[in-house]
Amino acid sequence: MPSQTTDPIIKFDRVNKSFGDLEVLKGLSFEIGAGERVTLIGPSGSGKTTILRLLMTLELVTPVKHPDENGGVIWVEGAPYSHMEKGGKLHVASERYLRQRRQKVGMVFQQFNLFPNMKVLRNVTEAQVHTLKRSKEEAESKARDLLDLVGLSDKVDNYPNQLSGGQQQRVAIARALAMDPDILLLDEVTSALDPELVADVLGVLRDIADTTNITMLIVTHEMGFAKDVSNRVMMFDQGVIVEEDTPDRIFSDPQEVRTQDFLRAVLSE
Ligand SMILES: Nc1ncnc2c1ncn2[C@@H]1O[C@H](COP(=O)(O)OP(=O)(O)OP(=O)(O)O)[C@@H](O)[C@H]1O
Ligand SMILES: [Mg+2]
Numbered sequence: 001m002p003s004q005t006t007d008p009i010i011k012f013d014r015v016n017k018s019f020g021d022l023e024v025l026k027g028l029s030f031e032i033g034a035g036e037r038v039t040l041i042g043p044s045g046s047g048k049t050t051i052l053r054l055l056m057t058l059e060l061v062t063p064v065k066h067p068d069e070n071g072g073v074i075w076v077e078g079a080p081y082s083h084m085e086k087g088g089k090l091h092v093a094s095e096r097y098l099r100q101r102r103q104k105v106g107m108v109f110q111q112f113n114l115f116p117n118m119k120v121l122r123n124v125t126e127a128q129v130h131t132l133k134r135s136k137e138e139a140e141s142k143a144r145d146l147l148d149l150v151g152l153s154d155k156v157d158n159y160p161n162q163l164s165g166g167q168q169q170r171v172a173i174a175r176a177l178a179m180d181p182d183i184l185l186l187d188e189v190t191s192a193l194d195p196e197l198v199a200d201v202l203g204v205l206r207d208i209a210d211t212t213n214i215t216m217l218i219v220t221h222e223m224g225f226a227k228d229v230s231n232r233v234m235m236f237d238q239g240v241i242v243e244e245d246t247p248d249r250i251f252s253d254p255q256e257v258r259t260q261d262f263l264r265a266v267l268s269e
Helices: 048-055 095-104 120-130 136-149 165-177 195-211 223-229 247-252 257-267
Strands: 008-019 022-033 037-041 073-076 083-086 089-092 105-108 183-187 215-219 232-237 240-245
Touching (some): 022 048, 022 215, 022 240, 037 048, 095 105, 105 165, 120 136, 136 165, 223 257, 240 257
Parallel strands (some): 037 215, 037 232
Antiparallel strands (some): 008 022, 008 073, 083 089
């Protein structure tokens, strides 16, 4: 069974998410321990991005009646996250509560989503100054350190459109790390890159995995990377976990037919 030595930093308790009539997550439950690196795999439309977007509060859970008994709640760092406690009961979280809680979660997207009108340095300082209220000097010092870490010290004064895709993605990683997240969400961060740029981005992420204890949730088709970095793989289909195991076991000896079919398809791409 997957090792879990610490209290969960993320807990989905019977979480539902629908878009109109489409039920994407149907009572999904799982736990992630602090410092774990978990890879989510599964066919297109299985709900992987939805899970990350819920954690980023870009989507809201579909409410259930009586969450205290019926769940439908996301917990982060031991406290309700999609909900807030009031009068000893759970209520759907307010915008203000979400804004405060999501500061500890960072996300990197497939499309880098940098601010095109800001230089690289400002892309990495902007949220530090506005959201965390750091001084400009402190934010710039942190940004320079992180841009150095991702190998882009010489690009601080460039605009995003003057960078390669891989460089832009490394800026996006630096920008996420600048907020000192406890949890980093990575959604197919190399899928939009030319093949020769993938290795640099994965190298940076490997370094981060090796040198920090940030909890990472990773959606990727790079099975080699998943194997190197993650301690657990969860296979999704239609919004439920079909199978979960260590990467070694799930990639070499998947037990479920749906996992076998999925891996065969991905590896033959
Ligand atoms: N904003 C939305 N409005 C309506 N339907 C949505 C929305 N976002 C996602 N969906 C639907 O929810 C389902 C799950 O989508 P999701 O993006 O989570 O899948 P995924 O596992 O990330 O797929 P992929 O591997 O293609 O990225 C899909 O059927 C998708 O069409
Ligand atoms: Mg997706």
